[in-house]
Amino acid sequence: NPKKQWSLNDFEIGKPLGKGKFGRVYLAREVKSGFIVALKVIFKEQIEKYRLHHQLKREMEIQTSLRHPNVLRLYGWFHDEERIYLILEYAHRGELYRELRKTGRLSEKQAAIYIASLTQALAYCHEKHVIHRDIKPENLLLDHEGRLKIADFGWSVQSRSKRHTMCGTLDYLAPEMVENKAHDYAVDNWTLGILCYEFLYGVPPFEAERQTDTFRRIMKVDLSFPSTPDVSAEAKNLISQLLVKDSSKRLSLQKITEHPWIIKNVTSHDTII
Numbered sequence: 001n002p003k004k005q006w007s008l009n010d011f012e013i014g015k016p017l018g019k020g021k022f023g024r025v026y027l028a029r030e031v032k033s034g035f036i037v038a039l040k041v042i043f044k045e046q047i048e049k050y051r052l053h054h055q056l057k058r059e060m061e062i063q064t065s066l067r068h069p070n071v072l073r074l075y076g077w078f079h080d081e082e083r084i085y086l087i088l089e090y091a092h093r094g095e096l097y098r099e100l101r102k103t104g105r106l107s108e109k110q111a112a113i114y115i116a117s118l119t120q121a122l123a124y125c126h127e128k129h130v131i132h133r134d135i136k137p138e139n140l141l142l143d144h145e146g147r148l149k150i151a152d153f154g155w156s157v158q159s160r161s162k163r164h165t166m167c168g169t170l171d172y173l174a175p176e177m178v179e180n181k182a183h184d185y186a187v188d189n190w191t192l193g194i195l196c197y198e199f200l201y202g203v204p205p206f207e208a209e210r211q212t213d214t215f216r217r218i219m220k221v222d223l224s225f226p227s228t229p230d231v232s233a234e235a236k237n238l239i240s241q242l243l244v245k246d247s248s249k250r251l252s253l254q255k256i257t258e259h260p261w262i263i264k265n266v267t268s269h270d271t272i273i
C-alpha cells in the first residue's frame with residue numbers, strides 16, 4: 001500500500017544486481033509478504049555533491065505516477081541518515097542489452113515486438129507529458145515473460161515546453177540534443193530508430209571510434225545499411241522514417257504502430273498484456 005512508511009527492516013537484502021552512478025541495486029524481499037523487489041540504494045552525499053536532489057525527486061515523482069506494463073514500477077521509497085532507497089519492480093530476466101550482446105542481434109519478429117512495446121510505453125509517457133530522453137539498451141529490462149520494461153527515469157523530464165539539458169551517451173541522442181538545441185518529445189522517436197537499427201544489426205547506426213565522429217555522423221544523419229545481415233525493406237523503411245534530422249518529420253508513435261513492419265511481425269497479444 002502506497003501510504004505505508006517503509007524501512008530497511010521491512011526487507012531482506014539479496015545479491016547485488018548492478019552498480020549505478022550513485023549507488024547499487026540489490027535483489028530484496030519484503031519480509032511480511034515475501035514479495036521480491038529491486039532495491040536501489042542512493043548515497044545522499046553523492047546526490048548533494050552533484051546537486052541532483054531535484055532531479056532525483058522528479059525521477060521518483062515521475063516513476064511513481066507511471067502505470068504501464070512496459071514501464072518499470074517504482075512502488076515506494078524511504079531513507080536513513082546516509083542513503084535513499086527506491087523500492088523498484090524486479091525484472092527477472094535482467095538487462096536487455098546483455099541479451100543483445102549474447103545473441104549479437106535479434107530476429108525481426110523479436111525486434112518488432114520490443115519496438116512496439118517501447119512505442120506503446122512512450123505514447124503513454126508522452127500523454128503524461130513525460131519525455132524519457134535516455135532510452136538505451138542499458139535502461140531496458142526484461143521481466144519473467146520476456147516483456148520489455150523501461151527503467152531509470154533519471155534523465156526524464158515533465159515537459160510542456162522545450163527542454164535544453166544535455167544528458168546520456170551520444171549514440172542514442174537526437175541531433176537537436178547533441179546540438180544542445182531546444183528539443184521535445186520527438187527525441188524519443190529518434191531513439192526508437194536507433195534502437196531498431198541496433199536490435200537488427202547488433203550495433204547502433206552512428207557508432208564510431210571517437211565521440212567527435214559519432215557527433216558528426218549524427219548531425220549528418222550518416223545512415224547506411226550493411227548488406228549483411230539481410231534486413232527486410234520494411235524494417236529499413238521504418239528506421240529511415242525515424243532517423244530524420246527535422247524532428248517534426250519523424251514518424252509519430254501512432255504511425256509506428258501502424259507501420260507494415262510492425263503489423264507484419266507483431267500480433268497484438270504479444271504487446272497488449
Ligand SMILES: Cc1cc(Nc2nc(/C=C/c3ccccc3)nc3cc(N4CCN(C)CC4)ccc23)n[nH]1
Pocket residue numbers: 017018019020024025038088089090091092093094095141151
Ligand atoms: C531495477 C531492477 C533491476 C532488475 N533486475 C536485474 N537487474 C540487473 C542489473 C541491474 C543494474 C542496476 C544498476 C546498474 C547496472 C545494472 N541484472 C539482472 C540480472 C538478472 N539475471 C537473471 C537472469 N540471468 C540470465 C542473467 C542475470 C536478473 C535480473 C536483473 N529488476 N529491477
